[in-house]
Amino acid sequence: MADTRMQRKLRAIFSADVKGYSKLMGDDDEHTINTITAYREIITKLIEAHHGSVVDAPGDNILAEFSGALNAVNSAVEIQRTLETENGKLPDNRRMEFRIGINLGDILHKDDRIYGDGVNVAARIESLADPGGICISRGVFDQVKKKVLHGFEYLGERAVKNISNPVRIYKILTKPQYAGKVIGEKRFLGRMSRKLAMSAILTLAIVTGGLISYYIYLHQSGRIEPAVVGKMAHSLPELPSIAVLPFDNMSGDTQQDYLSDGITEQIIASLSKVPYLFVISRNSTFTYKGNPVKVNQVAEDLGVRYVLEGSVQRSEDHLRITVQLIDAIAGHHIWSEKYDRQIKDIFALQDEIAMKIMAELQVKISVADMGRLSLIKTKNIKAYEKFLKAWEYYWRRTEADILQAKKLAQETIELDPEYGDAYLLLGWTHLDDIWFYRTKSREKSLETAEQFAQKAISLSADEAAGHRLLASIYMLRKEYENAIVESQRSVDLAPNSATANFVFGMVLRNAGRYDDAIPYLEKAIRLEPITPVNFLNNLALAYAYSGQYEKALPLWTKAIEKNPDYLFAYQGLTWAHQLLGNRDRAKKFAAEVLRIKPTFTIAKFQNNIPAMNETERARIINAYREAGIPEK
CATH class of the missing domain: 3.30.70.1230 (Nucleotide cyclase, GGDEF domain)
Known part of the structure; x- marks a missing residue:
């Protein structure tokens, strides 16, 4: 359409x-x-x-x-x-x-x-x-x-x-x-020389009219109406900050969405590797997909200065990609370009766009960093397209979609056995089986995911996502020291990745290093302004486990606003309010826990509790007991 x-x-x-x-x-x-x-x-x-x-x-x-x-x-x-x-x-x-x-x-x-x-x-x-x-x-x-x-x-x-x-x-x-x-100009000017005063007035009128027209264009078109810093939902970062909106699919075929989405994601991933930029996560910018939105509103919602928008039109093997970089606060375009290329040139083109953005934002990077930013992971365009389709299914997260993502990822590897990202995707699908309780053998799923993670790292050691996957696997096994090493590596490689910062913060929190976890979890949330509930919950837990209950409560409340049946938020609110002496509230939230999960007991909580000292463990268990959570 x-x-x-x-x-x-x-x-x-x-x-x-x-x-x-x-x-x-x-x-x-x-x-x-x-x-x-x-x-x-x-x-x-x-x-x-x-x-x-x-x-x-x-x-x-x-x-x-x-x-x-x-x-x-x-x-x-x-x-x-x-x-x-x-x-x-x-x-x-x-x-x-x-x-x-x-x-x-x-x-x-x-x-x-x-x-x-x-x-x-x-x-x-x-x-x-x-x-x-x-x-x-x-x-x-x-x-x-x-x-x-x-x-x-x-x-x-x-x-x-x-x-x-x-x-x-x-x-x-x-x-x-x-x-x-x-x-010819002098000839025409000579005709007007006798009316110099009138000319000056006319010139002033033209200039004034031009300014008025420009004002009307800016404020009535709505496309580059200046953003107001004072209206921003989040404070403006010191670094150049940018949000990359999902590129519009102009092909008239929704089946081609995977291509425009994939190009957007790859540009975000490349920019996220640069330590001198502040890059909003894919999950936040994709909330605007398919919706007409004003650039100034995006900037104010996400707390950024720059917005990149674009479109992709495909006709067989030909691509037309239009991009424009906008200074939302100043209210004008910095740079725009239209590229007409063959689909086989897409990898180099994505690199070119990312480099052009950094040049326009006056971000200087080293030769080594420039090589690391390259998005070229395969030279097989069919493998690349199949991989993008696999990711499209993965993001839907249903059981049927995950099965389809696995199938397409396997087919991608058949086309290019050296394509590291395809192994990475397979690894994430097996972790999904654990997180969504689909696996028949937790250990088997972890083992398979680790094999794919190691393979991806062997092919692309300088890619943050492989280390992030391995860190998640180690964390689920409670091998916290290994998880910390891998998640630290992930953040080093992609300092502006919301997911990399979140995983590192979650690993540190599960390892009992709450104060160390908080800065990474806070940064993850700032990079992900339209914040997922699990980001909010992990930061709330880090605050609460370190005794900062007053900071934890609003995060859990916000999580419930996003998802009224979010079990983990009600659990946290139960024991945190009980420890603060708010017994009536604690009982109220305990009732919500049992409404959502009637089988929840203190015994089940003990089996899944992260690393913490025995004093903390005893306090939380006792708080649950007093709030009305059953023992078994």
């Missing part, structure tokens, strides 16, 4: 058509069709070579967009030179000459098409160009005049149909004798 949301962007719009096309068709329609088909292919390739994209090509017209005016102008000049050569091969009466107009303006994207005054003005400018020539608006001229080795002729202000204000038009002069020159 096509995406029906409108996206407003500032773009260089390229419009071209054929002078005398109707006559050419009337004289020899077959030859004309063959010629325009060949020329359209030439034009499209040159547009794409200059990082633009054709968005429509009805009849003899070609409409394209570019993220910058310079690329649009360079593309137009090369197109006209190439077509001049091609026309030299044809008889004079069969030559096909295009007129090109370029405008810099605001456009609306909908259903893979573009609309708006910016498009209309480009079409009108095109009609003023000579056959084989190029005309541009004043906005384009201002952007490129010092960046190209061409001249310009000012054609004056021209009234264009359906546009209320006249448009200043410049003709591009490509002959060497005009290089660096602007002709």
Whole structure:
């Protein structure tokens, strides 16, 4: 199903058509069709070579967009030179000459098409160009005049149909004798010299009107309305902070979601390895998937300065990926780009995007770190796609979906036996069998998960996720020293990973090192602002086990707000309130524990209690007893 949301962007719009096309068709329609088909292919390739994209090509017209005016102008000049050569091969009466107009303006994207005054003005400018020539608006001229080795002729202000204000038009002069020159401006300025005072007033009015228009654009479009630091739900980190929103799937096929989601996740994973950035977790940003959302709202919800958004469109083996990096506090785009690549180039492209983000945020990394950030784990594109589909099933976490994830991960390994991430995914599925009580043999599942973890590490030792999986396995076996070593390694490799920090904090908490656990669990929650209940519960336990009950209570309360039947929160509230002397509340929460799990007893709690000294253990058990939890 096509995406029906409108996206407003500032773009260089390229419009071209054929002078005398109707006559050419009337004289020899077959030859004309063959010629325009060949020329359209030439034009499209040159547009794409200059990082633009054709968005429509009805009849003899070609409409394209570019993220910058310079690329649009360079593309137009090369197109006209190439077509001049091609026309030299044809008889004079069969030559096909295009007129090109370029405008810099605001456009609306909908259903893979573009609309708006910016498009209309480009079409009108095109009609003023000579056959084989190029005309541009004043906005384009201002952007490129010092960046190209061409001249310009000012054609004056021209009234264009359906546009209320006249448009200043410049003709591009490509002959060497005009290089660096602007002709015609003095002639027009001379006409106005007698009305200098009026001109000044008019200029002021234009500037004021422009500022008002810009204000209206920002605040009515809603796409880059500035975020307010004072409204942020979380304090702004000192490091450059960024949220990567799930890329939109523009393919019109929801079955392709795995690809756009996978690209988003891989970029987040790469940025999370950089110690000089603050990167919001995938789980938090994906809560916005499929929902129209304002960038300033995202920044305020998550407490970040920068937001990256993008889209992915796939057509067979061709990918079109659009990305834009936004300074949400300043309320403007920092960088945007459109990539047209083959699917086989996706790994290098993801690396390129991650590196570009760091460059724009002025984050410097070492050569060693740069190599470690690479997302290239396989050269087999079929294995990569199958792996992404496997992860898509894994995130759903139902028994049937986990079985499908296992199947796809095994098929991935058959395609590429050296693909470490596939073994890693298999390891996590076996841990899921333990966590969700699906396994017939806990020890067998742990053994199998460990084998896959070790295999993943042997193939990708510098990947945090392999060490994180191994740490989780050791923790479940209560081999805390080994778990601490592996989880520490995971955090070292991915300091901005919410999951890595959470697992390290959970390991330390289970090992009885509560004060050491708290900073990692707090950081995990800050990296995961839309926080899962198990993150809240683990931090609450670390506070409570260290005697900081007042800090633990609101975390458990928040967990219950998210999940009214979250057993672990009611358990914690029971014994914590009892130890604080709030006996009525303790009994109330104990009743909720037994409502959710009628078979819960003190004996079962004792079997699963983490490492702690005997005094702490006795206090909690006694608190349960006094609150009304049965012994057996």
